[in-house]
Amino acid sequence: MYSIDKNYDIIVAGSGPAGACAAMSAASGGRRVLLLERKPVPGVPVRCGEGIGHQGLALSFEPRPEWIKSTVTRARMLSPSGIGVEIGNVGKSYILDRERMDADLVKMAVEAGAEFRASSPAVWAGETSSGRYSVICSNNPNSPTEGQTEFEASCLILADGVESRLARYFGWDTALRLEDIETAAFARVEAAGIEGDCCTFYTGNSVAPGGYLWVFPRGAGAANVGLGVIGSRCRSGLPRKLLLDFIKRTYPGGRVTDLHCGGVPVAKWVRPLVRGAVMLVGDAARQVNAINGAGLAYSLYAGRLAGTVAAGAFRGDGNLCRKALLGYQREWAKVFGKQQERSFALKEFIMSADDAFLDRIADSLSKEPPGKLSYLRVFMRTFSSRPLLLLKAFKLFR
Amino acid sequence: MTFVDTDKCDGCGTCVSVCPGNALLINNRLTVSPEKCVSCGVCAKVCPFGAIVLTENAGLTEANRLSGSGLQD
Numbered sequence: 504m505y506s507i508d509k510n511y512d513i514i515v516a517g518s519g520p521a522g523a524c525a526a527m528s529a530a531s532g533g534r535r536v537l538l539l540e541r542k543p544v545p546g547v548p549v550r551c552g553e554g555i556g557h558q559g560l561a562l563s564f565e566p567r568p569e570w571i572k573s574t575v576t577r578a579r580m581l582s583p584s585g586i587g588v589e590i591g592n593v594g595k596s597y598i599l600d601r602e603r604m605d606a607d608l609v610k611m612a613v614e615a616g617a618e619f620r621a622s623s624p625a626v627w628a629g630e631t632s633s634g635r636y637s638v639i640c641s642n643n644p645n646s647p648t649e650g651q652t653e654f655e656a657s658c659l660i661l662a663d664g665v666e667s668r669l670a671r672y673f674g675w676d677t678a679l680r681l682e683d684i685e686t687a688a689f690a691r692v693e694a695a696g697i698e699g700d701c702c703t704f705y706t707g708n709s710v711a712p713g714g715y716l717w718v719f720p721r722g723a724g725a726a727n728v729g730l731g732v733i734g735s736r737c738r739s740g741l742p743r744k745l746l747l748d749f750i751k752r753t754y755p756g757g758r759v760t761d762l763h764c765g766g767v768p769v770a771k772w773v774r775p776l777v778r779g780a781v782m783l784v785g786d787a788a789r790q791v792n793a794i795n796g797a798g799l800a801y802s803l804y805a806g807r808l809a810g811t812v813a814a815g816a817f818r819g820d821g822n823l824c825r826k827a828l829l830g831y832q833r834e835w836a837k838v839f840g841k842q843q844e845r846s847f848a849l850k851e852f853i854m855s856a857d858d859a860f861l862d863r864i865a866d867s868l869s870k871e872p873p874g875k876l877s878y879l880r881v882f883m884r885t886f887s888s889r890p891l892l893l894l895k896a897f898k899l900f901r
Numbered sequence: 902m903t904f905v906d907t908d909k910c911d912g913c914g915t916c917v918s919v920c921p922g923n924a925l926l927i928n929n930r931l932t933v934s935p936e937k938c939v940s941c942g943v944c945a946k947v948c949p950f951g952a953i954v955l956t957e958n959a960g961l962t963e964a965n966r967l968s969g970s971g972l973q974d
Contacts, residue, residue, distance in 0.1 A: 548911075641928055664914065665914055666914040666918050678919060678921045680919075681943065681947065686947045686949045687949060688950075734943075737947050739946060739951040739953065740949070741949075742950075743950050763911055764913045764915065764950050765915060766915030766918050766919075766947070
């Protein structure tokens with residue numbers, strides 16, 4: 504069976520935070536929007552540490568109590584040899600319930616008028632002879648070539664996450680270098696001794712080569728525990744093994760309730776963000792802080808921006824002005840583009856830090872009063888102890 | 902040739918993001934397009950769960966094989 508539906512202005516592929524926000528804004532702008540999701544339920548399973556700063560979330564949405572599992576006020580960093588640095592001033596940060604939040608964002612998109620289709624993997628996309636775009640979905644989970652449905656629209660917003668596979672049909676080379684991806688494993692752990700208000704970060708070669716391990720509390724006694732390993736230093740199955748080893752070692756008697764994996768892009772944002780009438784958003788556009796892998800705040804912002812710009816690019820007669828779509832890249836570059844590029848450049852230096860260096864930094868920081876320590880201060884201290892790095896860093900910030 | 906252990910595959914797509922030939926697709930689980938796969942092995946290297954194995958010969962099971970006819974380029 505093959506069916507075709509040409510009845511859309513905008514198709515959004517992927518209903519993660521970036522895609523759902525794009526669909527929400529585009530539909531609010533009065534366009535006929537189709538939101539496609541590969542999985543049966545959006546946001547499940549959660550492949551995310553679920554941490555976000557208040558500012559990053561509030562930029563796009565008023566934080567809802569039901570999205571927040573716990574509020575974090577302090578953090579601890581552990582160096583490779585176990586020297587702890589207490590950071591008393593982390594600003595207000597949340598550990599989210601992404602399952603709930605992602606579901607709500609899709610609901611909001613639907614309420615705004617978008618049509619949502621779950622269990623619809625987009626297997627192919629391309630331009631039609633009439634200058635519109637076609638997306639082919641497979642309705643058969645066991646075979647991508649059977650039971651296809653084709654959808655057509657004037658504008659595409661690609662939000663297919665770290666894979667960024669659909670962009671490749673439009674001339675983007677989004678394949679990540681092994682230096683530009685963290686390969687990650689995520690677990691939910693229940694164990695006594697997990698503090699409800701403190702995030703803990705572990706570093707070191709034996710814990711997470713070229714990355715870090717995080718413990719983000721979901722209230723007392725439960726946490727998201729996850730780690731990322733840089734692709735170039737990964738080998739098959741390593742993240743899963745390292746994570747399970749850590750949990751066994753650190754939480755003897757603890758219970759792992761959920762174990763998943765995923766990739767976190769730590770690359771530079773994709774340029775251009777718009778080709779013809781195709782736009783990239785979120786992880787698919789590599790809109791991620793390359794130092795810590797945080798992408799949610801960027802995704803929410805970029806999704807809403809892309810959706811708003813796309814809806815606004817349709818003229819009164821219903822035709823699309825492609826040039827107007829370029830406003831999306833301009834605005835992104837202005838608001839977050841530079842910041843993201845800096846995070847990418849700094850990542851390269853951080854990757855060069857060895858265990859001895861991290862221990863040295865931790866040792867000197869551990870002597871400072873926790874109340875005075877913020878992430879920024881830790882960061883600056885790290886650089887000032889390596890004058891050459893600091894020099895390079897200044898060049899970046901200039 | 903790339904073989905996928907569908908029991909271990911979590912469908913996360915990390916492999917897809919690094920595949921230089923666009924030979925991989927997550928539908929329900931990972932499927933490999935044999936005519937596009939150049940056996941470079943980066944997918945296996947980055948797989949967080951160790952679900953991908955490179956084999957000498959075409960070790961693909963029917964479930965993992967794409968006919969290719971339905972995936973236009």
